Amino acid sequence: MAAPTAGLRTFVILWCGQFVSLTGSSVSGFALGVYAYQLTGSVTTLGIVYALAYLPVILASPFTGSLVDRWGVQRSLVVSNIGNLVVMLTLAGLLITDTFVTWHIYVLVAVISVIGALQTPAFEASVPLLVPKRHLGRANGMRMVALATSQVMAPVAAGFLLISIGIGGIILVDCASYAVALITLALIRIPRPGGEAAGSPSVASLLADFAVAWRYVVMRRGLLALIYFLGALNFCAGFVDLLFTPLVLAFESSDALGTVLSIGGIGMIAASLAMSAWGGPRHRVNGVLGFSLVLGVATVIGSFRPSVPLVAVGAFLFLGALAIVVGNNLTIWQSKVEPQLLGRTMAMMNMVASAPQLVAYALAGVTADRVFQPLVGRDEVRSPVVAALVGDGPGRGIALLLMVMGVLIVVCVVVGYAHPRLRHLEDELPDVTGEEPSVPAEPAPAQAASTRSAP
Numbered sequence: 001m002a003a004p005t006a007g008l009r010t011f012v013i014l015w016c017g018q019f020v021s022l023t024g025s026s027v028s029g030f031a032l033g034v035y036a037y038q039l040t041g042s043v044t045t046l047g048i049v050y051a052l053a054y055l056p057v058i059l060a061s062p063f064t065g066s067l068v069d070r071w072g073v074q075r076s077l078v079v080s081n082i083g084n085l086v087v088m089l090t091l092a093g094l095l096i097t098d099t100f101v102t103w104h105i106y107v108l109v110a111v112i113s114v115i116g117a118l119q120t121p122a123f124e125a126s127v128p129l130l131v132p133k134r135h136l137g138r139a140n141g142m143r144m145v146a147l148a149t150s151q152v153m154a155p156v157a158a159g160f161l162l163i164s165i166g167i168g169g170i171i172l173v174d175c176a177s178y179a180v181a182l183i184t185l186a187l188i189r190i191p192r193p194g195g196e197a198a199g200s201p202s203v204a205s206l207l208a209d210f211a212v213a214w215r216y217v218v219m220r221r222g223l224l225a226l227i228y229f230l231g232a233l234n235f236c237a238g239f240v241d242l243l244f245t246p247l248v249l250a251f252e253s254s255d256a257l258g259t260v261l262s263i264g265g266i267g268m269i270a271a272s273l274a275m276s277a278w279g280g281p282r283h284r285v286n287g288v289l290g291f292s293l294v295l296g297v298a299t300v301i302g303s304f305r306p307s308v309p310l311v312a313v314g315a316f317l318f319l320g321a322l323a324i325v326v327g328n329n330l331t332i333w334q335s336k337v338e339p340q341l342l343g344r345t346m347a348m349m350n351m352v353a354s355a356p357q358l359v360a361y362a363l364a365g366v367t368a369d370r371v372f373q374p375l376v377g378r379d380e381v382r383s384p385v386v387a388a389l390v391g392d393g394p395g396r397g398i399a400l401l402l403m404v405m406g407v408l409i410v411v412c413v414v415v416g417y418a419h420p421r422l423r424h425l426e427d428e429l430p431d432v433t434g435e436e437p438s439v440p441a442e443p444a445p446a447q448a449a450s451t452r453s454a455p
Contacts, residue, residue, distance in 0.1 A: 010188045011130040011139060014077075017184025018123055019146040021081060024177025025112075026154035028088070029053075031162055031170045036105050049109055054358045056113035058351050064118040065347025066209035069340055070201055073126040074190040076343070078182065080119035085178040087111050088171050095168040121346030128334040128342070129191050133431065134279075136334055140327040141275030148272045148323060152265030155258075193339035213344035216337070222425030223336065226288070229416045230329065231352045233292055236405045236412070238360025240299055240318070243368055243398050250395020251306040260308060264315030271320035275327045284335075285425050287328035293413045294321035299406030303399040305391040335431045364401075373397035 036049055068076045091108055094100040123143075131139045161170050201209075217223045248257045281287040295318055302314025329349075337345045376397035381387040390399040416422050 007130040007132070008135070010190065011127070013184050013188050014123075014126060014130070014190070015139075015142055015146065017181040018077075019150070020177045021084075021181035022146055023150040023153060024174040025084070026150040027157045027161065028170050028174035030154040031158040031167055032105060032109070034158065034162065035167045036102065039102060048106060051358065051361065052106055052109045053113050054354045054361075056110045057117045057354045058358065060114045060117040061121075061347040061351045061354075062210040063203070063206045064114070065121050065213070065344040065350075066206040067118060067201065068122045068125055068343025068347070069209065072190070072192040073122050073129065073343070074185065074188075074192075076118055076122035077126070077190075078185050080115050080122065081178050081181045081185065083115040084112060084119075085175055085182070087115070088175045088178065092168060092171045092175065095171065117347065117350060120350055121343050124330060124334070124346040124349075125339070125342040126190055127330075128339060129193065133335065136331045137279035137284075137327065138276050140330045140334075141272055141277070141279070141323075143330070144272035144323040144327050145269065145276055148265060148268035148319075152262065152269060155261070193342075210344050210347075213341050213348060216341055217345065217348065220336070220429055221421040222429055223333075225416070225419050225422035226285075226329070226332065226425060227348070227352050229288075229292075229412060229422060230349070231356050232412045233295070233325075233409065234353050235356035235360050236299075236409045237295070237322070238357035239364045239367075239405045240402060241357070242361050242364040243402055244302075244315070246368070247303070247395060247398045247402060248308075248311060250398065251393055252308055256308050260312045260315050263312045264319040267316035267318075267320035268323045271323040272327070275324055280324065280328050280331060283426060284328040284332045285422065288325050288332070289413050289417050289422075291321040291324045291328070292416075293410060294318075295325065296406045296409030296413065299409060300403055303390055303402040303406065306393045306396070306399070307391075332425070336425075336429045338432050368398050368401050372401040376400055 033049055071079070087108055091100070091104070094104055127136060127139050127143075158170065161173070165173075217227060245257060248260055281290075298314045298317035298321060300314075301317070302311045304310060333345055333349065334342065373395075374397070376382070376386055376390075378397070379394045381390070381392045381396050386396070386400060390396045390403060421428070
């Protein structure tokens with residue numbers, strides 16, 4: 001087994017490559033959304049693109065999570081980065097030859113989403129294979145730094161690059177980012193845990209593998225309670241994600257919206273950097289629940305009055321707390337789940353994150369436009385009680401709906417803390433990782449030949 005410092009060095013190299021790849025993907029994804037809207041002038045087209053970023057993840061995760069555990073992390077990351085590179089080169093070819101039409105973007109976004117369902121759990125499963133247990137929180141903080149920085153950079157970089165090099169140039173830059181990720185993967189070796197299934201995987205066998213992971217979680221009631229809590233939290237957060245933009249634009253300009261989003265992004269980066277240095281609280285569940293409570297309070301603050309400073313404070317707290325919730329949650333799963341099951345359980349986590357958000361996206365606009373806005377009043381608030389809660393002016397029906405979501409988040413935290421299996425999860429379930437990464441030795445030649453027969 002490699003020395004602990006070698007494992008940390010390997011993780012840093014892997015992180016750098018994935019950071020570059022993630023940044024390229026964020027910039028090209030944002031630019032593609034803008035390009036699709038400019039091409040068609042249709043909000044429906046934009047909505048379909050957003051939906052296709054989530055729905056394939058939900059459908060593909062049972063298969064891709066099982067493939068991560070069968071193939072190993074390194075092979076899964078290589079395959080996913082090659083897949084993304086091929087998709088982006090295909091798109092670049094369509095743009096250069098002037099044969100691109102709108103429906104192509106639907107297919108490409110769906111394929112990229114499926115590839116992401118392989119890449120994300122693979123990267124998350126790599127962390128405990130390389131990083132000592134005492135540094136898992138810091139490693140997940142680094143992951144959140146990469147995610148937060150790429151998301152903050154994406155709108156600014158995409159806007160500048162669309163003007164300077166166009167959508168075709170942005171796609172080629174994204175291709176280069178995947179090439180960088182593949183080079184870093186060629187420079188390192190990520191160990192494989194034992195227990196991978198041999199033979200060619202079929203649909204039935206992949207689903208059976210995923211069912212094993214689901215039964216593993218069901219038998220551990222604390223993990224099951226955590227996954228239900230995260231589902232409820234993501235549902236409420238989906239409303240915030242979709243309605244935040246119309247909330248601000250109801251009383252301020254797009255410039256003010258950009259400022260608020262930038263402040264929120266700074267909060268996410270600051271919290272991620274803090275977790276990278278700090279590592280998170282000793283009791284990770286308390287970190288998840290405590291900072292989820294901050295999410296709820298921040299949502300209420302942002303909807304309390306039509307005020308840019310107030311909304312900016314809410315965005316800063318919300319995105320900062322979200323980074324710490326995600327980082328602590330990942331550390332719990334990486335500490336408590338057997339390495340040979342981690343790809344499947346991380347894919348299950350992606351399903352939990354994506355499915356409620358997709359439902360929230362489908363409901364949020366309709367609920368705001370057809371229920372809360374008419375109830376409250378579109379241009380002015382008709383009820384003094386509601387005005388005392390969310391202020392007066394246009395768009396306060398959206399504010400009331402978001403305040404309801406903030407209160408629901410607080411309720412979810414209270415219910416979650418009252419559940420003894422969730423509250424005592426870390427005490428009742430032993431860690432599966434030691435102080436240093438512990439991975440079985442390489443298989444004997446005959447065994448290695450059988451496992452490599454899997455595609």
